[in-house]
Amino acid sequence: MSFHLYDERTGQQTEFIPLRPGEVSIYHCGLTVQSAPHLGHIRKEVVFDVLRRWLSAQGYDVTVVANITDIDDKILAKSADQGLEWYELAYAMELELHRAYAALGCQPPNYEPRATGHISEMIELTQTLIERGHAYPAEDGSGDVYFDVRSWPDYGELSNQRIDDMAPAADADPRGKRDPRDFALWKGSKPNEPATASWPSPWGRGRPGWHLECSAMSLKYLGSEFDIHGGGLDLRFPHHENELAQSRAAGHGFAKYWMHNAFVTMAGEKMSKSLGNGTVVTEVTQQYPARAVRLYLLGPHYRSAIEFSPTSLAEATAQLDRIDSFLGRAGASGQVDFELAQLPGDFVEAMDDDLGTPAAVAVLFDTIKQGNRALDAADRASADQALTQVRAMLHTLGLDPHDPVWAGSAGDDLTSAVDGLVALVLEQRSQARARKDWATADAIRDQLAAIGLTIEDTADGVRWSL
RNA sequence: GGUGGGUUGGCCGAGAGGCGAGGCAACGGACUGCAAAUCCGUGUACACCGGUUCAAAUCCGGUACCCACCUCCA
Secondary structure, eight states, X not given: OOOEEEETTTTEEEEOOOSBTTEEEEEEOOXXXXXXXXXXXXXXXXXXXXHHHHHXXXXXXXXXXXXXXXXXXXXXXXXXXXXXXXXHHHHHHHXXXXXXXXXXXXXOOXXXXXXXXXXXXXXXXXXXXXXXXXXXXXXXXXXXXXXXXXXXXXXXXXXXXXXXXXOOOSSOOOTTOSSTTOEEEEEEOOTXXXXXXXXXXXXXXXXXXXXXXXXXXXXXXXXXXXXXXXXXXXXXXXXXXXXXXXXXXXXXXXEEEEEEEOOXXXXXXXXXXXXXXXXBHHHHHHHSOHHHHHHHHHSSOTTSOEEOOXXXXXXXXXXXXXXXXXXXXXXXXXXOOOOGGGSOHHHXXXXXXXXXXXXXXXXXXXXXXXXHHHHHTTOHHHHHHHHHHHHHHHHHHTOOTTSGGGGGGSOHHHHHHHHHHHXXXXXXXXXXXXXXXXXXXXXXXXXXXXXXXXXXXXXXXXXXXX
């Protein structure tokens, strides 16, 4: 079996066949940088990071582009409230996003274009759409340019809706639109908006509409046609539907496959900026190990909702302990020298089945059990084989503690110094144990526990961990 | 009104016609100076009502409740 994915456009699971042999191009919608990312946002990053790792593991040369929307209504409104320039807020939040990527072990995209850096590309694309009869400047002199949804017969194909069934746009005021469902490609600047937030165009000063950005930037960096377009489920409509219509109407093949991840929910409801129920990534990573958070996000399938709960995060932390305890017992060290052949067949099958991380994680734990059994039986060869498999799986999921992406969490210099200090103390304790002075031995263990060091006596000697 | 998803054991969470995914918690046992870790064992779950089938958590029909999108949202 080869990689199969659920393609949102057709509603079917299909075999993944790249447009160009050996290469995969992925575009997923980044954030509108108006506030610090919450767990739901970072779930998308983790999902697409694993997708990228999985395709890379199979030898594909993977290119990932994720945009940064650094100008929009909300950014203008929020920055005004906070007394900041819009670009100050946008950049500060972009840095927050990067911190969150790094915190959860996500590799940054190959390119991360900002909307404001691609105004001329967007103007060109808008002009093409006007020339082709799919867009028109607003008839009310606002300087807006709209996409004419009625001019594109396939409009609605991604979200499986018919134009006439769609609820009319909430703003009943159609402004200069021919149909209330027409959407803005270009927004004429308004008198109350800062001068720095508008750019010259054939239709007067203004700024691009949100949907247009992704069409223009994917075209620039990935070409007229690319493999996979991803994003959160809430982008399916209207954002992705609109992107698809625009790009196709402009003569581009656009995305071959569409993947959407489900939400992180809070008391059953979607975590979102507008509901204000989001849990900011940095708050979570302060309370739980970052790798446990990542494991928690990969536990359920990417198309299932994840309910946020401290209990689940605590369970993920316990799972991580189980993993790390095995790695410690089996003597894992250094970076993984990964080969696809090291992965168990069931794991490969799970990942090929639409990125089935739940089944993949189950294989991981099965293998850990086998490895532990082998260690109990002093079967070093089997234990080593299990260790190799476990580390290959962890590497694929981005969970290997020795992966460079986690390097920031413990400096090597510090680790070796602590190592030496702990060894000194443990030497005292083992002397006490040798003379059966259990009180002293236990007191040392308790004191180390009080500062966060766990001591375990094993057949192979004493092991400690933070 | 349109479109899509969900309801699984104490908890989380997979699966999608027939062998109890996996984890957490709990209980019993092995090991251990004690602890920890580890291993072994213990569970008769699939919202409700009908139907199809030798066999249904899984398929079909219906009911209830929940969620998402159709407005900025990962």
